[in-house]
Amino acid sequence: MANNTPYRLVTNLKYWLLASGGLVVGMALLYVSGLSWFEDHESFGTLANQLGGLLVASVALATLWDLVGRRSFFKEMLEVLELKQDVSASGLTGIGTDYRKIVDWDDCLHSAKRLDIFAAWATTWRNNNQVNLQQIASRNDAKIRVCLPDPTDPNCIKSLAARFNTSQNDVRGKINEAIEGYKKIDANGSATGRVEIYTTSVFRAFTAYRIDSQFVVTLYHHKDNRRGLFPALTCREGGSLFAFFEEDLEGTLDASTKVYP
Incomplete structure (x- = not known):
């Protein structure tokens, strides 16, 4: 049976590609920040370390949102929309x-x-x-x-x-x-x-x-x-x-x- 949610699949694919790329870059920055070259360039090492940690943490939070938060939010919005439709169909004005x-x-x-x-x-x-x-x-x-x-x-x-x-x-x-x-x-x-x-x-x-x-x-x-x-x-x-x-x-x-x- 054909899939009826192509836009959702494309969106999910883009998200996971970006998340994977961000995770790879973050891990790479954390790794290189520990190389000996950065011992003589401490400010660059600190910057690379912080950027890497930020990317990794951002990917982790975004993943949690996608797995838990977004779905809960979507269900809540469905409830609101269904209630709005019920109110509209009933003609309730006050x-x-x-x-x-x-x-x-x-x-x-x-x-x-x-x-x-x-x-x-x-x-x-x-x-x-x-x-x-x-x-x-x-x-x-x-x-x-x-x-x-x-x-x-x-x-x-x-x-x-x-x-x-x-x-x-x-x-x-x-x-x-x-x-x-x-x-x-x-x-x-x-x-x-x-x-x-x-x-x-x-x-x-x-x-x-x-x-x-x-x-x-x-x-x-x-x-x-x-x-x-x-x-x-x-x-x-x-x-x-x-x-x-x-x-x-x-x-x-x-x-x-x-x-x-």
Whole structure:
């Protein structure tokens, strides 16, 4: 079978030829530096001895690098490249532990034409971005779709109450307040059609926002104390992560009940 690595063979051959030549020259310099002639020319003898020792040591170090270091470095680079390829294929553009800083929300929402919100209620996020959300809802070429839990589904309410360590009445109240809050974004509930609200009994494992061609996703943790930071990531359209969250969102919306307008 023909060898498929000719450049590698040529490179290795050049290296070993140079290394052999350097070793021969170094040994020769060490040898001649001990000849009687150099006893009368001590400075030349010292120079020849040092040059010979340097060549021999350099060849030895280079050989160790070629046999051990270069191969380890090559394997490390392969791991880095494979990771880079995985990240590129996934479309991951950012990752952190604070959804408030994972993207510039003002910049993302200011010119957004398509916004999908998949959350339990996202009261804090909605209040922080109220102005931008109203601006989006005021544009004829923009649309906001909101997918919230179903406040009339007992199992859904019970699951959310357990997740967020609160009462079922509080959960139901937060969801209803969110529904009314998102209605007000639509020109104070005038039903322009630019804001759509859906409810579903799907149990939420994360919060997701699709802003035009990117997703911002925040994960949940499962400890009793819900305070602290949460993993958050962003991904662009065209990557496998975006495709997953898009398919998941659209599938959920297809099985949801439209409650507004």
